[in-house]
Amino acid sequence: MRTILFLVQKEFLQIFRDKIMLMVIFVIPMIQLIILSHAATFELKKAPFHLVDFDQTVTSQRLVNTFTATDVFDIRNASSSTDRGIEDILGNRVIMTIVIPEGFEKDLGLGGAPEIQLLINAINANRAELARSYSESVLANFSRKIIPEIEYVNTSSKKTGRIQIIPSNRYNPELDYIIYMVPGIIVVLTTLLGLLLSVLNIVREKEIGTAEQMNVTPIKKYQFIAGKLIPAWVLVMTVISIGFLVALWVFDVPFRGNMSIVYFTAAVYLVGVLGLGLFISTQADTQQQSMHIIFFIFMVFMLLGGIFTPLESMPLWAQKSTLVNPIAYFGQIVRMVLLKGSGWGDLYLHIFALIVMAIIMVTAAVISYDKRAG
Amino acid sequence: MQLLSGFIIKEFRHILRDRKTLLLLFGLPIAMLLIFGFAIRYEVNEAEVAILDKSKDEITQQIIRKIDASSEMTVTRHLLSESMIDEVFLSGDIKEVIVFEEDFMRSLERGNVVTVEVITDASEPNMAGLLQQYTNKIITSWDRENDVRVVSSNRMVSSSARMFFNPDLESVNYFVPGLIAVILMLVSTQMTSLSIAREKESGSMEVLLVSPLKPYHIIIGKVIPYFLLSLINVYSVLLMAYFVFGVPFEGSILFFTVISLLFIFVALALGLLISTRTETQRTAIMLSMVINMLPTIILSGFVFPIDSMPWILQLLSNVVPAKWYLIVVRGSMLVGSGLEYLWMESAILLGMTLFFVTVGIKNFNDRLE
Numbered sequence: 095m096r097t098i099l100f101l102v103q104k105e106f107l108q109i110f111r112d113k114i115m116l117m118v119i120f121v122i123p124m125i126q127l128i129i130l131s132h133a134a135t136f137e138l139k140k141a142p143f144h145l146v147d148f149d150q151t152v153t154s155q156r157l158v159n160t161f162t163a164t165d166v167f168d169i170r171n172a173s174s175s176t177d178r179g180i181e182d183i184l185g186n187r188v189i190m191t192i193v194i195p196e197g198f199e200k201d202l203g204l205g206g207a208p209e210i211q212l213l214i215n216a217i218n219a220n221r222a223e224l225a226r227s228y229s230e231s232v233l234a235n236f237s238r239k240i241i242p243e244i245e246y247v248n249t250s251s252k253k254t255g256r257i258q259i260i261p262s263n264r265y266n267p268e269l270d271y272i273i274y275m276v277p278g279i280i281v282v283l284t285t286l287l288g289l290l291l292s293v294l295n296i297v298r299e300k301e302i303g304t305a306e307q308m309n310v311t312p313i314k315k316y317q318f319i320a321g322k323l324i325p326a327w328v329l330v331m332t333v334i335s336i337g338f339l340v341a342l343w344v345f346d347v348p349f350r351g352n353m354s355i356v357y358f359t360a361a362v363y364l365v366g367v368l369g370l371g372l373f374i375s376t377q378a379d380t381q382q383q384s385m386h387i388i389f390f391i392f393m394v395f396m397l398l399g400g401i402f403t404p405l406e407s408m409p410l411w412a413q414k415s416t417l418v419n420p421i422a423y424f425g426q427i428v429r430m431v432l433l434k435g436s437g438w439g440d441l442y443l444h445i446f447a448l449i450v451m452a453i454i455m456v457t458a459a460v461i462s463y464d465k466r467a468g
Numbered sequence: 469m470q471l472l473s474g475f476i477i478k479e480f481r482h483i484l485r486d487r488k489t490l491l492l493l494f495g496l497p498i499a500m501l502l503i504f505g506f507a508i509r510y511e512v513n514e515a516e517v518a519i520l521d522k523s524k525d526e527i528t529q530q531i532i533r534k535i536d537a538s539s540e541m542t543v544t545r546h547l548l549s550e551s552m553i554d555e556v557f558l559s560g561d562i563k564e565v566i567v568f569e570e571d572f573m574r575s576l577e578r579g580n581v582v583t584v585e586v587i588t589d590a591s592e593p594n595m596a597g598l599l600q601q602y603t604n605k606i607i608t609s610w611d612r613e614n615d616v617r618v619v620s621s622n623r624m625v626s627s628s629a630r631m632f633f634n635p636d637l638e639s640v641n642y643f644v645p646g647l648i649a650v651i652l653m654l655v656s657t658q659m660t661s662l663s664i665a666r667e668k669e670s671g672s673m674e675v676l677l678v679s680p681l682k683p684y685h686i687i688i689g690k691v692i693p694y695f696l697l698s699l700i701n702v703y704s705v706l707l708m709a710y711f712v713f714g715v716p717f718e719g720s721i722l723f724f725t726v727i728s729l730l731f732i733f734v735a736l737a738l739g740l741l742i743s744t745r746t747e748t749q750r751t752a753i754m755l756s757m758v759i760n761m762l763p764t765i766i767l768s769g770f771v772f773p774i775d776s777m778p779w780i781l782q783l784l785s786n787v788v789p790a791k792w793y794l795i796v797v798r799g800s801m802l803v804g805s806g807l808e809y810l811w812m813e814s815a816i817l818l819g820m821t822l823f824f825v826t827v828g829i830k831n832f833n834d835r836l837e
Contacts, residue, residue, distance in 0.1 A: 112747070112748070112751055114745070114746055114751050114755060115750075115751050115754065118751070118754045118755050118758050118759075119754075122758050122759060123758065126758075126762050126763070129781070129784070130762055130763070130766045130767070132777065132778050132780075132781055133766045133767060133772055133777050133781050138775075138776060139775075139776045140775075141775060141776075142775075180632075183632055184803065184805060184809060185805075185809055186795065186799070186809075189775070211630070212630070213630050213632060214630065214632060215632050216632055217632075217641075217642060217798050217802050217803070218642050218773060221773055221775075227601065257576070257581075257582055257583075257584060257607060258581050258582070258583050258584070259583075259584050259586055259603070259604055259607055259608075260583050260584070260585045260586065261586045261588075261600045261604070262585065262586070262587050262588075263587075263588050263590035263593075263596050263600075264553075264554075264557060264587055264588065264589055264590055264591075265557070265589065265590050265591045266590035266591055266593055266596070267590065269590055269593040269596060269597055270593060271593050271594065274591065274592060274593050274594070279762070282762065283758075283762070286757065286758065286761065287754075287758070290753065290754050290757060290758070291754075294749075294750045294753060294754070298748075298749070298750055301669075301670075301749075302669065379486075379488065380486070380489065381662070381749045381750065381753065382486075382489055382662055382666075382749075383488055383489050383492060385658060385662075385753045385757075386489065386492040386493065386496055386658070387492065389496070389654065389655075389658065389757065390492075390496045390499065390500065393500060393504075394500075394503060397504055397507075397508060398503070398504075398507055398508070402765070402766075402771045402772075403508055403594075403771065404512070404515075404592055404594060404595040404598075406512050406513055406514065406515040406516075406563065406595060407508070407509050407511060407512050407513060408507050408508060408509060408513065409506070409507065409509070409513060410513070410514065411507075412506070412507035412508075413513070415507075426560065429591060429592075430558070430560055430591070433591035434557060434558055434589070434591050435558070436558045436559065436560065437558070439559075440558045440559040440560060441560075
């Protein structure tokens with residue numbers, strides 16, 4: 095036990111005397127958490143459009159006002175030439191050009207159903223679709239408002255049933271993205287720190303040559319691994335805790351569930367993450383190699399782990415791959431506990447999976463560390 | 469000059485000698501592009517939906533079948549009571565519950581307004597919004613087909629939309645260029661972030677310093693080999709995008725190559741700057757990964773559209789090199805715009821390169837004195 099304590103002490107000393115290292119572990123991640131959590135939104139807000147109004151009447155002006163009255167669209171430019179509108183799309187200055195045909199008002203008054211044209215910049219398919227569906231709902235609103243005003247009262251309407259859809263969003267009725275992103279970014283940042291702290295560790299000693307010195311000491315393999323794992327675990331758990339405080343105080347993320355679940359799983363999860371890092375570290379020849387490998391693994395876990403894009407937006411084989419993806423489990427657990435208040439009973443399978451992974455990874459690290467090979 | 473070329477050749481040998489690392493250097497970008505290109509879509513795929521059908525008649529069955537048949541949603545559970553809604557949400561798999569009221573069909577036939585409640589698990593707001601849209605579309609299309617709905621006036625201003633550059637709304641066309649920018653940025657920065665830190669750590673820095681090489685020789689000698697090797701990465705990802713993912717390439721290869729080289733130079737120079745500031749490889753790696761990874765992914769427009777961010781983040785995104793490169797890549801691939809439209813982006817990348825190189829060399833000089 096004392097041996098492990100000395101090793102732990104040595105690791106801490108090595109980290110704490112390097113100022114840049116301290117910044118990388120404690121300061122930069124928190125700054126990123128605070129700033130980047132605001133970035134993640136898929137809504138359209140003040141999306142610029144170009145207006146080509148060939149009609150130039152009161153009614154067409156009212157239509158334009160209906161567009162700009164929403165927070166979704168914002169008029170950037172207006173001209174009387176469709177080509178100019180297309181040019182703005184080409185230059186990426188607007189997301190959409192709205193073309194109102196000549197005779198728009200007259201047509202409406204005569205009982206027709208005029209059609210306006212939307213030219214949409216579809217480089218980003220997702221936003222293009224959003225712009226179109228928002229525009230359609232703006233047009234529907236406009237029609238509902240203006241048509242009864244100009245129409246003769248329709249007396250012959252017979253009574254027919256219709257279906258009304260009532261949407262409601264549980265747990266987050268405002269569809270606030272920030273409270274969704276904050277836990278995700280905490281998970282990503284702490285995983286990255288954990289992986290880096292562990293993966294660079296053993297291979298570094300190999301590269302500098304201090305690994306040989308360790309190998310001739312009577313330190314046992316498990317003591318050596320424990321001496322590497324514990325300091326990193328303590329550091330990253332501290333960062334996670336600071337992250338949760340930021341989530342609570344800065345972002346007002348609702349803490350609906352039982353925090354002991356989050357802490358228990360974080361503890362287990364980190365052991366697995368660090369075990370994975372140490373295992374790769376025993377296998378790599380240089381720090382550069384271990385960096386490339388861990389970068390790859392991290393990117394795969396993160397981008398296929400449902401942190402930034404929903405798991406359901408992946409094809410089924412990729413959805414299945416989350417069964418062996420620790421970030422996916424941990425991300426789900428943290429979000430479900432914080433945002434919904436899920437309990438042990440809802441999450442035991444996730445937690446069990448993380449425990450199994452932790453055991454496998456640490457065992458692999460201990461076994462693969464070969465004192466004779468250096 | 470001969471001095472410099474000798475140094476560059478030596479650096480090249482260093483890199484080429486380590487086969488494993490070289491394999492990782494060229495293999496990983498390809499592997500990542502393949503995995504993410506196939507796995508990440510923006511379309512929702514078979515999200516699990518539960519039904520609470522209090523009526524169980526022909527019409528509700530028809531609507532449920534329609535929802536199940538859509539590619540976006542699949543019906544996996546039937547609930548018996550309202551109290552089960554929270555339960556299924558808490559255990560996580562179900563993302564939406566659709567509730568049909570009692571006597572749905574009869575009430576509808578009698579001419580009443582009947583309600584369908586669409587409840588989503590909005591702890592994933594993005595998903596919730598999309599599912600509301602999909603469900604809405606399916607139910608409205610059902611009632612239009614069956615003509616149950618006559619609003620007081622069904623006359624309406626309609627619209628016809630024309631999608632520019634990506635008419636089928638393929639998200640892969642949007643995603644792959646972003647992936648190229650992110651991968652090149654991260655891999656290139658990592659390459660050079662080690663270079664000088666490694667020399668310091670192994671002690672060979674001293675040897676370099678007493679050699680007749682000038683500081684800027686050392687900097688250039690460290691960058692050039694990686695610069696040339698990165699070209700392979702640029703073309704390998706570009707060819708994959710074109711042949712494997714069928715992303716069009718409308719622009720000019722020459723323009724694309726020049727801007728890509730400029731971009732890679734920015735990334736390499738940033739790595740070098742990190743390397744001059746750090747004493748050990750470990751610190752260099754951690755700094756380059758932690759500082760670079762999330763801002764490049766989040767603020768470049770790769771996943772999240774920059775236009776919908778708060779203004780302060782839009783401002784901040786301007787210092788992320790990948791943002792500018794991404795605009796150029798998307799422009800060259802999907803639109804075919806060249807320098808006449810993208811001169812500003814190109815100029816900014818050029819400016820960033822000059823900035824990082826100057827600061828890098830100056831930093832390096834300062835350290836030596």
